[in-house]
Amino acid sequence: MRTRLLTLVASLLLAVTACSSGSITGQGSRSDTRRDTTSTGTPQQQQAFGYGARPTGVDYQPDVVVVGGGAAAVRGATDDGLTWTIDAHAPNAGRLRVGSVLLMTSIVAGRVVALTDGAGTRRVTIAPVQLNEVLRNGxxxxxxxxxxxxxxxxxxxxxxxxxxxxxxxxxxxxxxxxxxxxxxxxxxxxxxxxxxxxxxxxxxxxxxxxxxxxxxxxxxxxxxxxxxxxxxxxxxxxxxxxxxxxxxxxxxxxxxxxxxxxxxxxxxxxxxxxxxxxxxxxxxxxxxxxxxxxxxxxxxxxxxxxxxxxxxxxxxxxxxxxxxxxxxxxxxxxxxxxxxxxxxxxxxxxxxxxxxxxxxxxxxxxxxxxxxxxxxxxxxxxxxxxxxxxxxxxxxxxxxxxxxxxxxxxxxxxxxxxxxxxxxxxxxxxxDSSLVGVLQKVLPNTKLExxxxxxxxxxxxxxxxxxxxxxxx
Structure with a gap:
C-alpha cells in the first residue's frame, strides 16, 4: 500500500527573491574547470564528508552551485550535521546565496537557509533537498x-x-x-x-x-x-x-x-x-x-x-x-x-x-x-x-x-x-516523525510536508x- 511519510521542503523567505534576481543561474554547470576536485581530501575526510562533486558533465538544476575542493575544503560541522564551515576560497564558494542549492560532496549538499562569513571561511546552514532538486536529467x-x-x-x-x-x-x-x-x-x-x-x-x-x-x-x-x-x-x-x-x-x-x-x-x-x-x-x-x-x-x-x-x-x-x-x-x-x-x-x-x-x-x-x-x-x-x-x-x-x-x-x-x-x-x-520538533527548532524556515x-x-x-x-x- 502507499503511505505518507514526512519529507522536507525548504520554504525560504528569501528564496523567491534570490532566484528571480538572476543571481543563481546554473553555476553548477559553469564552474571553475581548471582541475577536478572530486577526489580531493584524505581517505578519512572522504569517509566523513563524502567525495567531491563534478563541476561539469552533469545536468544539474539551474540553482545548484557546485563548490570545489571536495572534502579537503570542509572545515567542520555542527553536531546536527546541518551547518557546515567551508573554505571561503574554494571554487564557487563565493557564489552561494540563501536559496541556492549547495553541492560540495555527497554529504555537504542541501538548500542554503543561512549564510555567514568568517575569517577565510563561510558558515552555511542547509536544509535537505530531494534528489530531483539537484539533478535535472540523469x-x-x-x-x-x-x-x-x-x-x-x-x-x-x-x-x-x-x-x-x-x-x-x-x-x-x-x-x-x-x-x-x-x-x-x-x-x-x-x-x-x-x-x-x-x-x-x-x-x-x-x-x-x-x-x-x-x-x-x-x-x-x-x-x-x-x-x-x-x-x-x-x-x-x-x-x-x-x-x-x-x-x-x-x-x-x-x-x-x-x-x-x-x-x-x-x-x-x-x-x-x-x-x-x-x-x-x-x-x-x-x-x-x-x-x-x-x-x-x-x-x-x-x-x-x-x-x-x-x-x-x-x-x-x-x-x-x-x-x-x-x-x-x-x-x-x-x-x-x-x-x-x-x-x-x-x-x-x-x-x-x-x-x-x-x-x-x-x-x-x-x-x-x-x-x-x-x-x-x-x-x-x-x-x-x-x-x-x-x-x-x-x-x-x-x-x-x-x-x-x-x-x-x-x-x-x-x-x-x-x-x-x-x-x-x-x-x-x-x-522519522519523532524528529519533527527538533528539526523545527534547527530549521525554523523549513516546511514539513x-x-x-x-x-x-x-x-x-x-x-x-x-x-x-x-x-x-
Whole structure:
C-alpha cells in the first residue's frame, strides 16, 4: 500500500527573491574547470564528508552551485550535521546565496537557509533537498557490494532524541518524544558505536556476517533487560535505480541483497518487590552507517552516499514482581529485500532455523509478554547527516512472545510467538516523525510536508504451544 511519510521542503523567505534576481543561474554547470576536485581530501575526510562533486558533465538544476575542493575544503560541522564551515576560497564558494542549492560532496549538499562569513571561511546552514532538486536529467543505476572495511557509523548527537513511546507503525500506542540537543562539533565516524539514550545503552555493529543492535537497561524502575537483534548477512550488496527527466522523477527502486536471516536473543526481568506493569519504548539512534561513493557512470556522475539507519522498538508486560523472561530464536530470510523500479515489493522467504517458542523460559506469577522490533532502512543519494535524498527501502522485523504463569504450569504452560515482517520504500528524503520538533527548532524556515512511500506486510506468522484451546490455539 502507499503511505505518507514526512519529507522536507525548504520554504525560504528569501528564496523567491534570490532566484528571480538572476543571481543563481546554473553555476553548477559553469564552474571553475581548471582541475577536478572530486577526489580531493584524505581517505578519512572522504569517509566523513563524502567525495567531491563534478563541476561539469552533469545536468544539474539551474540553482545548484557546485563548490570545489571536495572534502579537503570542509572545515567542520555542527553536531546536527546541518551547518557546515567551508573554505571561503574554494571554487564557487563565493557564489552561494540563501536559496541556492549547495553541492560540495555527497554529504555537504542541501538548500542554503543561512549564510555567514568568517575569517577565510563561510558558515552555511542547509536544509535537505530531494534528489530531483539537484539533478535535472540523469539516471542512477548502481550495483555495489558493501565492504565492511569501508563502512563507518556517523553519530549526529545534535539530533538525538530521548527514549519515546513507539508510534502505531512500531508498536500500538500514542507517540511523544523529547528532544536532546547539544552544540558540539560533529564527532568523527566510528566503526561500532555504543552510546546511551536516556537509561538505555545501545550498541550498533556491522561486519561481514551481521548488522546488529544490542540494547541494555538496568535502572531504578526495576527493569533489567539485555536484547540482541541482528540481521545475518552474506555477500551484502545493494541495487539502486533512479531516473529523472526535466526535474521529474521517472523511476525509482532500491533493494538489499545478502540478508540471510534474523536472530533474536533476550533476557528481561524486574527487580525485587517491583511490579513493572507494562513499558513501551522507541529508541532512534541519531546516526547512520554509511559508505561514500565517488562520481561515475552508475551514479549519474554524482557523488553519492549509501546510508543505513536503525530504529528499535520494545514493549514489556512482565507478570508481577521478580518476573523473568528469556529466549533465543533464529529465522532464515532468502531473497532480496526492497522495492523494484516497477513498484513491486521484494519480499524474502522466511523459515524457522531455531525455534523461539521452544527456547522460551521464565518465572512469573502471571502471564508475561514482550515485543521486539527493529527497522533498518538503506538508501543511496545525497544529503547531510540523517537525510539521504534518493531511492530507499527498509525492512522491519517484529517478534512478540507470551509466556504463561507459574501458577498455571501444573496444568499447562502456554507459550506463543508471532513474527511480522514489513517492507517499505520510496524516493523522497524521509525522516522519522519523532524528529519533527527538533528539526523545527534547527530549521525554523523549513516546511514539513508529506511524501509517499510503499509499505507492505509480507510476513505474518504465529505459533502456539501446546496447541490446545486453553492456550488460544
Amino acid at each position: 539516471r542512477i543505476d548502481l550495483h555495489r557490494a558493501i565492504d565492511p572495511a569501508t563502512a563507518r557509523f556517523q553519530l549526529v548527537p545534535g539530533l538525538q532524541i530521548g527514549p519515546s513511546t513507539p508510534t502505531k507503525d512500531d508498536l500500538p500506542s500514542s507517540f511523544r518524544a523529547q528532544a536532546v540537543t547539544a552544540t558540539k562539533p560533529l564527532p568523527p565516524p566510528s566503526i561500532s558505536p555504543s552510546f546511551t539514550i536516556g537509561e538505555w545503552k545501545v550498541g550498533l555493529s556491522y561486519s561481514t556476517k551481521k548488522i546488529g543492535a544490542t540494547v541494555e537497561h538496568n535502572s531504578t524502575d526495576g527493569l533489567k533487560a539485555a536484547v540482541d537483534m541482528s540481521f545475518k548477512t552474506k555477500n551484502l550488496s545493494i541495487d539502486g535505480a533512479y531516473g529523472v527527466s526535466n526535474g521529474r522523477t521517472t523511476s525509482s527502486g532500491f533493494r538489499i541483497n545478502g540478508i540471510t536471516g534474523f536472530e533474536l536473543g533476550f533476557s528481561v526481568g524486574v527487580g525485587v518487590k517491583k511490579d513493572l506493569g507494562s513499558k513501551k519504548v522507541a529508541l532512534l539512534p541519531s546516526g547512520r552507517l554509511s559508505v561514500t561513493l565517488p562520481p561515475g557512470p552508475e551514479t549519474a556522475y554524482l557523488p553519492i552516499t549509501f546510508a543505513l539507519k536503525y530504529k528499535i522498538s520494545l514493549s514489556f508486560a512482565l507478570g508481577g514482581a521478580n518476573a523473568t523472561l528469556n529466549g533465543l530464536g533464529e529465522y532464515g530470510l532468502a531473497g532480496p529485500i526492497g522495492i523494484a523500479p516497477s513498484g513491486d515489493v521484494l519480499a524474502p522467504k522466511v523459515s524457522v532455523v531455531r525455534s523461539l517458542t521452544d527456547s522460551l523460559a521464565g518465572l512469573s506469577l502471571a502471564p508475561s509478554g514482550a515485543v521486539f522490533a527493529v527497522n533498518i532502512k538503506g538508501s543511496v543519494g545525497v544529503g547531510p547527516s540523517l537525510f539521504n535524498a534518493g531511492p530507499n527501502a527498509g525492512v522491519t522485523v517484529a517478534v512478540g512472545v507470551t509466556y504463561g504463569s507459574a501458577l498455571g504450569a501444573p496444568l499447562t504452560l502456554c507459550k506463543s510467538v508471532f513474527l511480522n515482517v514489513d517492507i517499505s520504500g520510496g524516493a523522497s528524503v524521509e525522516f 508529506f511524501g509517499l512511500e510503499t509499505k507492505k506486510r509480507v510476513v505474518d506468522l504465529s505459533s502456539v504451544t501446546p496447541k490446545i484451546p486453553i492456550c488460544g490455539a
